[in-house]
Amino acid sequence: MYYDKLIFDLSTEGRKGYTLPKAEVKRYDLPKSTYLRDDCPGLPEVSELEVVRHYTNVSFKNFGIEKGFYPLGSCTMKYNPKINQDMANLPAFASLHPYQPIDTVQGVLKVYHDTQTWLSEISGLDTFTLNPYAGAHGELIGLMIIKAYHRDRGDSKRTKIIVPDSAHGTNPASATVAGLESVEVKSNPDGTVNLADLKAVLGDDIAGIMLTNPNTVGIFEKDILEIARLVHEAGGLLYYDGANLNPLLGVARPGDMGFDIMHINLHKTFSTPHGGGGPGSGPVGVTKALKPYLPKPVVEKQGDQYVIIDEPKTTLGQISHFYGNIGVVLKAYTYILSMGREHLPEIAKYSTLNANYIKESLKDVYQLPIEGICKHEFVFDGLKDKSTGVTTLDVAKRLLDFDVHPPTIFFPLVFKQTIMIEPPETESKQTIDHFISIMRQVALEASQEPDKVKGAPYNTVVKRLDEALAARKPIVKYKDLETN
Numbered sequence: 001m002y003y004d005k006l007i008f009d010l011s012t013e014g015r016k017g018y019t020l021p022k023a024e025v026k027r028y029d030l031p032k033s034t035y036l037r038d039d040c041p042g043l044p045e046v047s048e049l050e051v052v053r054h055y056t057n058v059s060f061k062n063f064g065i066e067k068g069f070y071p072l073g074s075c076t077m078k079y080n081p082k083i084n085q086d087m088a089n090l091p092a093f094a095s096l097h098p099y100q101p102i103d104t105v106q107g108v109l110k111v112y113h114d115t116q117t118w119l120s121e122i123s124g125l126d127t128f129t130l131n132p133y134a135g136a137h138g139e140l141i142g143l144m145i146i147k148a149y150h151r152d153r154g155d156s157k158r159t160k161i162i163v164p165d166s167a168h169g170t171n172p173a174s175a176t177v178a179g180l181e182s183v184e185v186k187s188n189p190d191g192t193v194n195l196a197d198l199k200a201v202l203g204d205d206i207a208g209i210m211l212t213n214p215n216t217v218g219i220f221e222k223d224i225l226e227i228a229r230l231v232h233e234a235g236g237l238l239y240y241d242g243a244n245l246n247p248l249l250g251v252a253r254p255g256d257m258g259f260d261i262m263h264i265n266l267h268k269t270f271s272t273p274h275g276g277g278g279p280g281s282g283p284v285g286v287t288k289a290l291k292p293y294l295p296k297p298v299v300e301k302q303g304d305q306y307v308i309i310d311e312p313k314t315t316l317g318q319i320s321h322f323y324g325n326i327g328v329v330l331k332a333y334t335y336i337l338s339m340g341r342e343h344l345p346e347i348a349k350y351s352t353l354n355a356n357y358i359k360e361s362l363k364d365v366y367q368l369p370i371e372g373i374c375k376h377e378f379v380f381d382g383l384k385d386k387s388t389g390v391t392t393l394d395v396a397k398r399l400l401d402f403d404v405h406p407p408t409i410f411f412p413l414v415f416k417q418t419i420m421i422e423p424p425e426t427e428s429k430q431t432i433d434h435f436i437s438i439m440r441q442v443a444l445e446a447s448q449e450p451d452k453v454k455g456a457p458y459n460t461v462v463k464r465l466d467e468a469l470a471a472r473k474p475i476v477k478y479k480d481l482e483t484n
């Protein structure tokens with residue numbers, strides 16, 4: 001038994017004048033341990049066509065942004081233009097080796113350096129590391145930097161971090177992993193931070209505050225400058241959870257609001273693929289004072305050369321393999337370049353317009369707990385007509401029958417029946433009008449045939465599940481699904 005290997009002649013002779021390399025085929029014996037044994041299960045005898053049909057059908061059963069509208073609040077599920085992927089696939093990038101000598105990877109280091117610089121310009125922070133793998137990873141790195149900063153100033157009493165009750169679950173979770181205790185502050189009825197509650201917890205044990213602005217109900221913190229002043233005066237730092245940066249792009253900058261440190265979700269705002277736990281990228285930006293703590297390696301430009309800096313000694317050290325998810329950075333780089341300075345603010349404008357349009361079009365049938373202009377997302381507190389017993393979960397399930405991915409539900413926890421809707425700028429008016437008509441149809445059904453909505457979905461492969469049982473005993477094999 002052999003395998004064939006193409007051996008390319010890359011001798012100087014072969015490369016001269018860029019002629020095509022000569023190829024020859026060598027045959028090698030495979031090790032005996034790799035031979036098919038008699039007791040191995042038989043492989044199914046299927047043709048290529050059958051395999052292609054099988055996987056195509058399976059993929060149709062899946063839901064993704066390329067199949068339909070995905071109004072998932074807090075997650076910015078925007079379309080990822082194909083050119084992003086094309087750029088990341090270019091052989092010159094895709095076949096790079098992490099141990100290549102620096103002078104042979106100047107191109108990708110330029111991409112890194114430019115992306116760091118542009119993210120600084122967009123956010124108003126001094127410098128960025130592109131190494132973290134996700135938003136939550138960025139949070140953890142950010143909090144470790146905050147801890148190291150206080151420690152080096154001999155301020156080791158600061159072991160608590162303030163997290164508003166509307167925060168994403170990763171915020172308190174990251175705090176715990178970083179060894180900080182989270183202190184909850186209450187939100188006002190409009191979802192903004194309650195200043196009295198904030199003042200009550202500020203003290204010399206506070207390391208800082210984590211804020212999402214606009215917050216998870218889509219409201220901009222109008223008191224952000226006052227919050228920054230109060231936290232800084234108490235000796236704390238401000239961490240900006242950048243998952244909701246979309247409506248601020250090119251319009252407002254966290255650095256100008258007083259934030260010291262932040263993460264950006266490239267896989268949300270900057271249109272790189274999202275979901276399934278990765279691959280993502282959560283660059284962390286900091287002010288000058290925090291720059292020495294950034295994880296290594298750091299890419300810098302010296303003269304006309306790009307170099308990788310392993311210093312200074314205060315760095316957190318290596319937090320990802322090599323340079324993080326380069327493919328994701330390349331996609332974000334392409335996206336920023338294709339938008340350009342003049343079109344980035346349109347992302348903010350149209351996502352905000354879309355959210356307000358849906359909110360105003362549906363507030364006569366869904367309960368709107370926060371009136372007024374929202375940013376890129378907003379929340380309903382379930383259906384307006386509460387007499388039918390139809391819940392937010394029922395509405396979400398019924399939407400599946402109309403081939404619409406349900407919005408985020410029951411988050412944030414500040415309302416009982418939260419439906420959080422985020423229509424990104426990439427959706428057309430037709431798609432948004434279609435979504436509005438479906439939401440209205442579900443509301444009508446809820447009042448006329450409530451049991452129908454309570455029993456949904458009907459058109460999906462899997463019907464209404466026992467949620468608790470499904471979470472405890474998930475069936476993840478297709479075959480088991482058929483027999484259950």
Ligand SMILES: Cc1ncc(COP(=O)(O)O)c(C=O)c1O
Nearest residue numbers: 074134135136168170212241243
């Ligand atoms: C407000 C907010 N913060 C943080 C995160 C965490 O980001 P990631 O999923 O990349 O870890 C999310 C993700 O949904 C989010 O919505």
